[in-house]
Amino acid sequence: MFGKYKPMWGEKTQLKSSYDAVIIGGGLHGLATAYYLAKDHGITDVAIIEKNYIGFGGAGRNTAIVRANQRTQYNVPLYKEALDLWPILTKELDYNLMFNNCGNLNLMHSEAAMKAARMTIATAQFHGVESHLIDAKEAKELVPALNISEDITYPIHGAMFHPPGGIVRHDAVVWGLARGASKFGVEIHQQTEATAVNTRNGKIVSIETNRGTINTNKLLISAGGYSAALIYGMVGIKLPISVLTIQAMVTQPLKPLLDHVVSSGAYHCYANQTLKGEIATGAHMDQWPNYTTQTTAHYIKHQGEALSEFMPCLRGLRFMRIWAGLADMTPDMAPILDGNDHIEGFYFNCGWGYFGFKSCSASGKYMAEFMAKGQAPDMIKPFNLRRYEQHKLMGETAELVTYTPNN
C-alpha cells in the first residue's frame, strides 16, 4: 500500500559548476527558501549546500513548538503567517507535518509579568491572532498538573493562552520540504562544505566547496547557528550575534497528561507532550558563545528543580535524553533578514535565536521573494542589519540589558 521505497529527496547527483541560486545550509530556512524559490518564483536551478546532513542543526534539536504571540507589530504578522502555513504545507507537500494545534500557555509569575503579557496579547489581538490573559485558576483548569500554590519560587499569577499555537513534528518539516523542493528540481547536496565566497566588483560570482567551485549570482547563507561565523569568515560582515547553546530534554513516554504547551520565562522552562507521549522540555541557555552541542549537568538539574516546583507531579517521571543545539541570539531577540545591500546578490537570514523553527515557513517564503526580486518585501524590511547602528532595536524583549549589550 505504500509503494516502493525510493529516496525522498532525489538520488545523489554530481555537483554542477553553476546554479541560478545557491543556498548554504540545509536546515529549515534554507530548505523552505529553496522550496518557495522553485514553487512561487520558478527558480528551480538551485543547489542547497549542506555540510552535514539535512536537519542536522537546529531543525532537529528544537522542541517543535509553534506560536505567533510575539511582542511587536513587526514580528506578529510574520509569525502569524508562519503558523497559518502549517496546514497549507501539509497539503502542498503531501506530507503529514503532524501539526497539533493544542495551544500554548505562557505562565506569568508576577503582576509586572501580567502587565507585560497584556501588551503582548493586545498586540496579538490587534493583528488578529488569538491570545488571552487568564488567571491562575483558569490556567490550572487547562493544565491540571500546574501547581498554583504560593509556596514556590515563582508563584503562578496567570498565563497568556494562545490557542492557535502548538507543536509540529520538526523532522517531518525537514523531510517534507526537502522532498517538496526536490520535486521541483532543487538539488540537495549533503556532506558538502562551503569553504569560500568569491565576489567581483561588489557582486557575488561564485562559491568554493570541498567538491569544487560553483558559479552563481545569488547566494543565501542561512546556516542557523553557524551563519554568523560563516558570514564573517567568508564575506567579512560582522553581525550582532552571540551563538549560544540551548538544551532540551525528554522524559520517558507517558499516556496523555499535558494537553497544551506550557512555558515559563521565570523558570526558564517550557514543556509539551509529544505525540509519542514524552514530555519534551527545554531549558535556558548558557549565556556565553559556544559552538558545542554538548549538554550540561547544570541544566538538566535546573530543569528538575523547575518542573518539581510548578508541575510537581512530574517528579515521578524520568528524564531519558538531553540534547543541545545552537541559538544565534541578537540583542533585540529579532532575526536579521537582509541582502543585496552590502554585496550584490548576497543574502543572509540568521539571528533567529530560539525562534527559528516556528518561523521557518514564512521566513523561507519571504526570503525567496527577496532573492527573486532583489528587493526586500515589506514584511521583512524592518529586519535589516542596519537597525543596530541606527539605535532602533526591535523590542522583542523588554528586559533591560545587563553588562554588555550582547548578553
Add this chain to the structure above:
Amino acid sequence: MSLTITCPICGKRNGYEFRFGGEDKGPRPDEDSLTPQRWCEYVHLNECVAGVQKEWWVHKDGCGSWFTIHRDTVMNVEVAKPEADR
C-alpha cells in the same frame, strides 16, 4: 560540557560561578568622530569565532573580579593563552 574557569584570584572554579562579559574588543573608543558604524561594531558586533577567542568574564558568585581568558568555543573549554598573547 562542564566549563571550569580559572579566576586569577580564586583559582579554577565551576563555570556557572561566572558571568560572560563579551569578546575582547579593547578599550572604549574615543568619542570624537566616532561613526555610528564604528560605535555599533564596538557595542554590538561580534566575530563569533568558532575556535579559541579571548573574552571577558566576571566572577559573580566569588571575588567579583573581571579578567580575560582564552576559550575554545567549539569544545567550550578554557585553554592556555596562545604564545602571542603572553
Add this chain to the structure above:
Amino acid sequence: MVEIKRYSPVAFKVSPKRVEVRDNWTVVLEYDGEGQGANYLVDLSHITRFDVQSSNLDAIKPFGVTIPQGLCESNLQDGLLINRMNGIQASIFCLSGKKPEMPSESSYTETTEVGMCMAIFGKNVFSITEKLTSLDFMDPAKKTPFLYQGPMSHIPCQIITLSRDGEKCGIIFTASRGYGKDMTHAIMDAGAEFGVKPAGEDKFKSWLGSL
C-alpha cells in the same frame, strides 16, 4: 517608649538558655539542649566586621595584625580573623565578640550589617557542606585557615575554613543579610541527618579556643 534593640537576621527555633545584651544585641550564650560533641551552628551576625581596601594593602596592619599576603589566605590571631579577598581588599572578623574602635582611615568600611554570619563546627561539617556547595573544602592544596569566595546553596558567600581536623572541623561564613532566614533553613535541613544543633556563642568560643 520603644526599646532600642538590634536584631540578627538569624533566628533558631530553640529557646535560649543564657543571653547577654551587648551593644544592644541580645547575644545568646547558650541554647537549651546543646549537649556535647554534636555538630553545631552558631549565629555570629553580631560580631563586628570590616572591609578594608587599598592599593597598598600590605602597608595596612588592622589592629596590629598582618593581612596575609597570599590570595584567599586567612590569618587568625588574637581572635581577629583577616582574609585576603584579592590584591586590594581584605575582610576582618572580630571573633572575640568585642567591638573594636573603628579605625579612622577611610580605607575601612564597617560591614557588620552587610551579612549574616555563622559558624558550623563538628565532625560532619563537610558532609553538610557537600550537600550545599561543590567547593572543595578538603583540597590538599589549601592550608587552614583559608578563604573561599563562592556559592553555598546558590548564594555567594565568604567561607573561611578554620579546621579540617576530626571533631574540630569547622567553618565560618557570611552571606548577604537578607538571606538569613533561608540560609539557616538550608543548613538545618542539610544537617538534620547529622543532628546539627543551634548553639550559643560560648560553644563557639570554646571551639575557637581549641584551635
Add this chain to the structure above:
Amino acid sequence: MMTRINQLPTLRVDPTKKVVFDYKGKDYVGAHGDTVATALYYNDVRIFGRSLKYHRPRGLYSLDGECSNTCMEIDGIPNVRTENTLVKQGMKVKEQNVKGSAENDMMGFIDKLDFMMPAGFYYKTMHKPASIWPVAMKQIRKAAGLGVLSPDFEMPGKFDQIFPSADVVVIGGGPAGMSAALASADKGLRVIIMESRPWLGGFFDYRTFDYRDENYKNNKQLYSRARELASKVESHANIRVFTHTSVVGTYTNNLVTGFQIGKDNDKFTERYIEIRANAVVVATGCIERPLIFENNERPGVMQVGCVHRLARTYGILAGERAVFSVGHDLGLEAAIDLFDLGMKILCVADVREDGQNPHLMIELAKRNIPYLKGWVAAEAKGGKRVKGVVMTTLDGTISRDFDCDLIVASAGFTPLNGPLTLAHAKLRYDSHTNFFVADKMPEKTHAAGRMLGLEDSLSIEASGVIAGLKAALDCKLMKESYGNSDVDALKSEIDATVAKQKELPGPARGSKFVTAPVKGRKSFICFDEDTTIKNIRQAIEMGFDVPELIKRFTSAGTGPGQGGIPGHNLPLYVAKYLAASGAPPKPTTVRAPLVPTLIATYAGSKHIMMKRTPMDDMQRADGGVFRKIGVWERARYFSDDFSCKKEIENVRNNVGMLDGSTLGKFRIHGPDALKVLQRVYVSDMSKVKLGRVKYSAMCNDDGCVIDDGVVIKLAENDYYFTTSTARAGATIEWLRYHTRFDGWDFYVVNLTDSMGVINLSGPNARKVLQKITSEDVSNSAFAFSGYKEFMVKDTIPVKAMRLGFVGELSYEFHVPSSYMVSLWNMLKDAGKEFNIQNFGVEAQNVLRMEKCHIILGQESEQRTNLLDLGLGFLWDRTKKDAKTVGAVALRQAENDPTRFRLVGFEMENNGRAARDGALIVDDKVRGYVCTARDSFTLNKAVGMALVESHLAKVGTRLEIFEDECGGERIYGTVVPMPFYDPDGTRMKS
C-alpha cells in the same frame, strides 16, 4: 512459585527473609535482595509488559534494564525499571500499556498489522483529508506512551543531593574498577568509586570460573576474588564507595554525575551526586549485543548474563530446557555452569568459526552438550512464550527444530562506552574486537577492563591498576600540593605494570555481526520502539543513510532503554547493508542521562532562597501581602483591596511608611572614585555637593536607561549612592566592567543589605520626625534634596535624605539593618497621633505615577533611552573625556524623530483608566500604556504612555486598544506632566 537454589555461595538474596509485595492486587512473596523483576519471575510471571507499537508480549531479557519491556508502575510511579529496583515490603506493582493484562492484552492483534506500519508511515498517512488528522492524533496520543501519571500525583520519598570532590572518580565497581581505585588510593589520592549494582564485584561476582593470581597459585573462583577486592576497597581510608549508584552523565573537565538509590538505613530515597574530579577511570564493562532473529524478543529469549545471574545471584533457574545461540566464551561457560546447576541444555550453537577456549570445549564435551559450530537461532516458536526454536546454519541451508522453554541468545559484547562518549571521546570501529573503541580519550580519563575487549581476568585487573596509576599521575601533575617528588617513581611504576600486562592475553576477538537468514519482519533491532530490521532497510532505501538519521526516522533507540538494545546492532546492520560504500560502522550519539533519572532526583533538595528585609516579620504581622520581586520578598499591598485606596489616601493626607530596604546601596571611595561616577552616570558628578542629594541615571551603551538613583558625597572621592532594587546585585560588576581598561584606583563596598530604608511620606512626615530627633529638621535646615546624618536617641545612626518620589513631603532614612525595627517602631509610635500607616509597593507605584516619576522597566523597556523618557536634563553632554557610557548613542539618536516619547494622558469623558500594557494605535501600533490608574487623588483616570513622537504633543487624542476590547477603542488625551502638584509645592515645603 519456583524452587530457589538457596545454597549457592554467590547468592545476593537471602531466601530466609521474605518480602511480601503486591502485584496487580495480589500478594506475592520474594526474598530480601530480589529485584522486582526477579521476584516476579520467581513467582512465575513471564510476560512483564506489552510492546509500544505492536503490543507484543515481552519478558525478562537482560536483567539490567536495557529495554522498557520490563518497566512497570511501582507505588504509583510509572516506568520503573523492575530489573534495577529492589523489591520492598508492601510495594505495589502494576503492569503498563496493556488493555486487559499483559498476559491477555486485547491490543495484541496489532502485531498482525505491522505491514500497515512501515518505517515513517505516520508521515504519509492521516492527513488526507485534513479533517481526519485531529481525530487520528487523539487516537495516536492514547495509544502512545507507557505509564500513567495523575496530575495530582505526589512523589513519595526524600530526595537529596551531594557535590563531593575527589581526585579520582572510578566509574564501575567490577574487578578493573576496584583495581584502579586501590591503585590510586594507595598513592594517597581521594578516590570515589561508583557502582550501579547494590554491591561491588561486577562480572566476577556471579562466576565460579577459576581465578588464578599472578603466580598461578592460590586457586579460587572469580566470585571470591571479587569479594576479596571489594573488602579491600571498602576498608580503604582514601576510598569512598557509592553502590547502587548509576552514573548518568560525564562532562569535560572531569565532572561526573549520577544518582544513588537509598538503602534501608539511608536517609534518602534517591540522591543526586555531582563530582568534580581531577581524573576519571571508566571501567563500565560490557553488555551483551542482542542476537537478531525472528521473534528474538519473545518471553523466554534471554541473554547469557540474564540467565546466568538469575541462577547464580538469585538462585532461579530460568527454564528447564534451554537452547543456546551465542557468540562468545561466556556463553559456553554459562551453559556448563547451568548444566551443573540442573538445567537441561539441548544444544549450544556458536556463530564463531574458531577462537573458543579449549578448556570450555572440553567441559562441554564432558557433559555431552551438543555443540553446533557456525549455527544460529533463526526463529523462536511459541505465541506468548517460547515453545521451541528453529536453528540453522549461517547460510540457512540446514535447519533443525528444538522444543524448549528457554532460548539463551547473545551475539557478542558491546562496551558501555557511554561515560567516555559523553565526555567527548571519539569512537572508532575496531574490527578485531568488533567494538566501538575510543580513538581519542577525554582529558585525564582512562578506560580499563572489559570495555577494552579484555576477557582474561588477570589482564582485566592489570588494566585497572594501570588506569588507576595513570589517574594518580594526572592528579600529581596537576597539583603541586601532592608533591612532584614521586612523579618519576610513579611513571616507572606505570611502565612496569604496562610491560607486565603485555605478557597477559590482550583484547579478545569479537564475534562477527551475523543475522539469521530470515526476512526480518519480526526480527527486532529495537525492542522499545518495535523497530525491525525490515524497517531499517526501508529507511535506508528512502535516503536515510546515516544511523543517526535512521534513528530519527524509525525511532530505533529513542525509547527508555537509552539505546542499550539497538545501540551497537543498528550501526553494524546499516554498515552491512551499505557494505558497497565501504564505510565503517558509525555509532549513534549517546546522550545523558545514561539511565533514566527521576526528575525528583535531579531536583534533589533544592531550597528556595529569597532575601527578606529587616522589617519582614513586622510587615507580615501588619497584614502585608507579599510578593517575590527579584531576589526579594516585598510587601506589595497592605489589604485585600489591590487598588490600595486607603494606603494612598493616607500618604496624601496624613503620613505613611514604606520599607525601601531593597534599594541598592554602595560606598565608593579611593583616588579615582569620581572618575568612575563620571563614567557611569550621565550627569556631571563633580557637581555633587556635600549635604545634598543628587538624582541621576546610568545608561547602557545604547543610551538606554538601566538604572537611576541618588548620589551623596561623604567626602572628597568618597560617595554613597543608591541603585534600583533590580540593579543592586550587578552594580559593582557594571562599574568594574566599564573601567576595566583604565587601571583606576577605586574601592566599592556593597552596603545594600546593611542598611534598612524607611520612607516616611506625607504632609505630617516632619511632625513625626521631629518627635524622635532633636535635630533641626525644619524646611530651611533640611530642605528638599538635602542630606543629613544624625543619631536617634544617641544610639541609632541615621542617614536621612529629603526626597519626593511619591510627591509629598518625604524623608528616606538609611539605618543599620539591625536597628531598623527599633527605628520603625519609634516612628510608628511617634506617628500614632497622625494615623501613620504602612504603605506597600503598589501604593507607591500609584503615588509616584500621579507625580509622573518613572520606574525603570515600567516606563521603560530595553530600547527606551534617556531622552525618550524626558530625562535629557540629567545628561551633561560636555564631559566627553569621561567617555560616559551611553553618551555616544544619545548624541547619535537625539534628533531622531521616529523615537518614542513618554507622555502623560488622561482618559476622555471621565472614563476608567486604560489597562497597563494597552496599545496606542491608529491603523498601526503607535505606542503603549506604561502605567495608568483611576486616581483617587485627582479624581480622574491618568497614566503614562510611550508613544511615537508625533503623538507626544499636549492635546493629542490617543486611540487606545486594549486586550479583549472586541474592536471597541477607548480614548485619552495627552496632558502635561506631572498630574499631581505640578509645582512641587507639597514635595518641597
